[in-house]
Amino acid sequence: MILVTGATGNVGHNLVRELINAGEKVRALTRDPATTALPDSVEIVPGDLTRPETLPAALKDVDRAFLFPVFGALDGFLTAAKEAGTRHIVLLSSAAVTFPQLGWIGEQHLACEQAVADSGMSWTFVRPSVFMANDLGWAHQVKHGGIVRGAYGGAAMAPVDERDIAAVAAHALLSPRPGKAYELTGPQALSQIERVRIIGETLGLSARFEEMPRNDVRRQLLDHMPPPAADFLLDQLAAAQAEPDSVLPTIEQVTGHPARTYAEWVAHHVADFGG
Template sequence: MFLVTGATGNVGAELVRALAESGERVRAVSRSGRSEGLPAGVEAVAGDLNRPETVRAALDGVRGLFLMPGYGGQRQILADARTAGVRRVVLLSGLSAGTGDRDNAVAGYLLDAEDAVRDSGLAWTFVHPTSFMTNALRLADQIRDGDTVRVPFPDARTTDIDPYDIAQVALRALLSDEFAGRVLEVTGPEALLPADRVRIRGAALGRELRAVGLEHEETRAEMGAAGVPKPYVDAFFGFFVDGTLDESVVLPTVELVTGRAPRTFARWARDHMDAFR
């Protein structure tokens, strides 16, 4: 039995599907405990990662745990996992953890999660993805409304990854001992600017979309208005404006681990066309 947290999210839902397709039994944890869209036979469980007592029973009989980072209950959940006999944990972390910069709020919470996992005594694998292709969904309203799309951080060239590929890597790390004690840095197959991704999305939709870069102060204001706390706004400015994180390098990890090249953004855009219509 495998326990997948964040099971209704971008990565978790793909991982639940991948495990089920591999013939594994899966328990899918989210706060809602939502079961719609999950493959037949998957057990949907309601649990809150900030309240470990709500997750404890779901650890019964579990062999491998896929853990989302940054929740208040993570240390207790890991201790409970050890007690329950869990053998392996795969943590969803991020490329920025590789900077080791605890003063950056995003890298900091990922590093705290990694510390908790290391301290748990469980066999672990950390997955360090670049930015997710699904972040493009944040522009969906603009794309539905017109052909000009305002994009933050217009000069940040990044190797965004399809959460499908993150899940494929996590699947291998859950199913075998081969990746124990390893940090797997995973990227998509190409480095693109935000304007490139807007153009590719346009092509998928049969439209000529045009990106206009936001001034940094506009981006700051919009992130603040969207409720992103200031330390996190600062963290993203650190990555994409001050250049503390280089997400522009394509890495071979997905292909090495899965035997298959990671999916392109054009493929992702075709798969998610309905979200932009």
Template sequence: MAFRGGMILVTGATGNVGRQVVAQLCAAGVPVRALARGAVDFPDGVEVVRGDLREPLDLRGVDAVFLVWPLRSGAALPGVLDAVGGRHVVFLGSGGVADLSMGRQADLVSSCPRWTMVRPSTFAVNALWWARQLRAGDEVRGAHGDLAMAMLHEADIAAVAVRSLLDGRVGETFDLTGPEALTQVEQVRIIGEVLGRPLRWVELPRARARTQLVADGLPESFVDVLLDTYAVMPRRPAVTATVEDVTGTPARPFAEWVADHAETFGRMPG
């Protein structure tokens, strides 16, 4: 059943995907209530509610929910889903919830009367981990340069979520990827091409790569998990056409994502 009006609650509204969901719903003329922890500039007309998912949700007048789980604990998720009740919930899970696996998250969400799961591949925004290195020079230093990932623009994740909400895509799970699998070496090359800089990848052994990731700003508790995951991931992941199937528009290439975030990487040092 397609969306027939009313308000959509967007949680995680200040995040990479949530911010895009808000903008795209507003562009479609849909009333939005944005759950945010701090002050953020949203499009005119967005109703902003301060707080987070550990607090009772304001669901008055809400007909559907975009639910992204930003907390490191999943203890509050069952209560949030109970509060959502029979409303359509489009759920973007997280592999960073220490006490609730992605599989368990999916089990909980699929027990709701009206649900949709959005399961993205590697977020292109993860490449911003390299921003500190690229503001300092023309090298990106890390491990597993041969590991390919189907880098996915956050705007495409949001577009699938928005179409799911507006078209009433209930009881479906969408596995999303970018349009091509790119090794980390290839990602650095593309960043360089877009920025007009002679960038290069420098392969490091694990111990030095761990030190570099911490210097890049990643939490130490996450770094070992990340490197362990990289070590066992398939070198060349499958690519899906799900973004285009759902939205009618092909997934954005990585080069477009880099152009959209060029200022974050900085200009030529010196």
């Protein structure tokens, strides 16, 4: 039995489908089973990583688990997993742990990795770069006027499709390589300006990026994230504007298929952008 935490998230729901297609028995952990849209063959159980008392039942007979990184809240899961006899943990981490300056996000993910490594169970880390799915935050602006506003429009990052992250995580669960860390990027380093243009071209509408001052963007970010996280994201953009992200071949090496392009990702999310 494989347990998937974060099973309704961008990576988790794609991972569930990868595992079902591979013929695996899958259990999905979710806070609200009544609203979970997953295949009928999935065993859906209630639970919350921040409430350790909900986890022993979810981990019964689980030999492998995909762990979503809830910062500061993994110890209860890891204790329950070890007591349940779980053998291997695949942790969703971040490429930020490899940065010369970790920043707040890198430090949080590194703490998650260390907790898993210290658990005594075997592990694999999946370290994606920025998610293409983050750009769904632009959907409202695309739908209403086609002008996406932000800072560092020229920042060229190599975002990765959540389906490719899930495919690598599935490989790590199906063919465990203890101690392995997979660093993932998409196939292209694209600036925010280029990504907005691709969205417009794919949807057949006019869309463009409009530069905003950093401090204005920071104030907007603070509405839904702590100040250290906002500063990290803006610093990451500033660094990518000075030097584009590198592109890695890991996804194709692991899965056998090329990493999905940004245009392919947009086409998959046309409805989300109002197309």
